[in-house]
Amino acid sequence: MVSSGMKPDVKAYRVVFVNEYCKIRKPSEAVLLLWEMMVRGVKPSMSSFNAVFRVLVDEGKLDKGVLLLKQMPKMGCPPNFLFYCIVICGLCKVKGRMQQVEELISNMLQNGHNLDATMYNCLLAGYCEDGDEEMTPKTVMT
Structure with missing residues (x-):
């Protein structure tokens, strides 16, 4: 062509x-x-x-x-929100990646995208996968 x-x-x-x-x-x-x-x-x-x-x-x-x-x-x-969601939810499934997830969430929020129920579910699963008992209730209460 x-x-x-x-x-x-x-x-x-x-x-x-x-x-x-x-x-x-x-x-x-x-x-x-x-x-x-x-x-x-x-x-x-x-x-x-x-x-x-x-x-x-x-x-x-x-x-x-x-x-x-x-x-x-x-x-x-x-x-856009969809791309953040795909990458963040993928990272949440892998142990040890939650710090990177938090950086992307911060970037996402700065760019005007809010979290939805799917994102919160991914975050909860990620913190549970990492065994972070401190962040799991904080995520639910935020």
Whole structure:
């Protein structure tokens, strides 16, 4: 397409490239395409990020998910509540990641997103997984 002088648009990138890489479980390649989109002046869509986040979390590549979440504003697409929820709930399932969860929650709140029942349930499960008896009741009472 590019060698023929045509410029792929956001739909072409999302449908053909990003979604296909996610289907075949190659999220790293999908992330590279998101960066390529930005370099070529094509703003990545929220659904493109959503597909990549789901695969990263499903495959346990949470550090890459957190990194992508932090890079989204640089790509012209600030994370919305759904993206925070996917990454935070994924982190809550892994022992020892609650400090990182708390940092992301703080960032999420600063960006105008509030916690909902799903997020509180994830937080409770995460603190229980970590054996943090002190934070569990605080989370319920907040």
